[in-house]
Amino acid sequence: MMSCDAMPSIPTLRKDDKYHVFISYSTVDSIWVSRLIHKLEETFPDLKICFHERDFVPGKTVIDNMVECIQGSQKTVMVLSPDFVRSRWCLFEANLSMFQDCMLQKVIVPIMLKPCPIPLHLSHLTYLEADDEQFFDKLTQVLLSNNSQLAHSSLIHYQPSFLYNGKSLLTLPALNENGGNWQPGAFASDFVPDSLRVVLDDSRIYKEAIEIINGIPSSNSLLRFTVCQVFFCLLLVVVFIYNSGYIIASIATFSEGSVYFNMLPFLPIVMVGVLLMPILCIKIVCWKFCQAKLVTREMVKKTGQANLIFSKNSVLAGCSSRTQLYFVYASLHQCMETFYITFGHSSVLATNMWEKAIITYSSEYACCLARKHFPFNFTDSSGHVENGICFCQFVAHQLRMEK
Ligand SMILES: [Zn+2]
Structure with a gap:
């Protein structure tokens, strides 16, 4: 999928990109996620991470915030857990038409934190297992790769009507x-x-x-x-x-x-x-x-x-x-x-x-x-x-x- 020889440098942000990655998760999993964000920011100080507790604009709806964050980020990480499927993913599915356009060209990285039914629109993607020993290395490799490098990866690409x-x-x-x-x-x-x-x-x-x-x-x-x-x-x-x-x-x-x-x-x-x-x-x-x-x-x-x-x-x-x-x-x-x-x-x-x-x-x-x-x-x-x-x-x- 990707070469492992050298750690890729952080991709440059294009003019429409505000962030490298938007992390979507359920608040129930926020302790695990904030540890992950902390580790990522510590290891790669230049990596721009967006997550709702810090970056959602107050006064805007969650949906509007999510759409903007996805649009403004190169990649979207989804932390899958039963609570995520119940809360965040429900919002997503209910407003699929709003998300569909902004998701089309984006790279989606699903992380399986706790076993849960995989949402249909993600079920064709390979996901990273949070309890994998090399989880952090695998995640950073994906996050630090250019989207074009990931074009043929099975980790990515949201395909809404894809059969x-x-x-x-x-x-x-x-x-x-x-x-x-x-x-x-x-x-x-x-x-x-x-x-x-x-x-x-x-x-x-x-x-x-x-x-x-x-x-x-x-x-x-x-x-x-x-x-x-x-x-x-x-x-x-x-x-x-x-x-x-x-x-x-x-x-x-x-x-x-x-x-x-x-x-x-x-x-x-x-x-x-x-x-x-x-x-x-x-x-x-x-x-x-x-x-x-x-x-x-x-x-x-x-x-x-x-x-x-x-x-x-x-x-x-x-x-x-x-x-x-x-x-x-x-x-x-x-x-x-x-x-x-x-x-x-x-x-x-x-x-x-x-x-x-x-x-x-x-x-x-x-x-x-x-x-x-x-x-x-x-x-x-x-x-x-x-x-x-x-x-x-x-x-x-x-x-x-x-x-
Ligand atoms: Zn056959």
């Missing part, structure tokens, strides 16, 4: 979110949600794909469950009455040749019935749970089928539960190309294999992308996604696991 593979576009809740476990989720299909419009503008395509997911026939399990419960209760009552009657009557009138004596051979059947009852009971309790799992599995399959349509528009849907769909940006051209190279160009086999892979694995892949978490580590960097796992790598891994 990259794996970017989360939308989390879509089902219309029947609060319905019972029995019913598959139903999703609105009439119009394309705003956050998908960037990549998918045709409402007919969107409708067609969503209708596939919505097309799971409503389960009649609820009815079966109720019938089974009623049957179970009746059986319980009958067995109870029979047993009580049997015991009372047999004590009172037990003698050879009486009705109850004659029914003695049926006693084992009754006992078996009583023993089987707990099993039936457990089965009924588990039923609801199994049914929810079954519905989700069916929805995952349908989502895979819908992805045959979505993937042509570089979108993948992921179904993580009955009531939620994730949408991520995923351009699969190169992965598809790999399938065709593997199975032969213009072969029916290649097309079939590709479609089968999409139907079987794309929903889970999309969920992993959306959560930014894969259930396995992957060190092979020969995939088609920079710093990530591409679809063909994911499929290959799943196939190996199944074997």
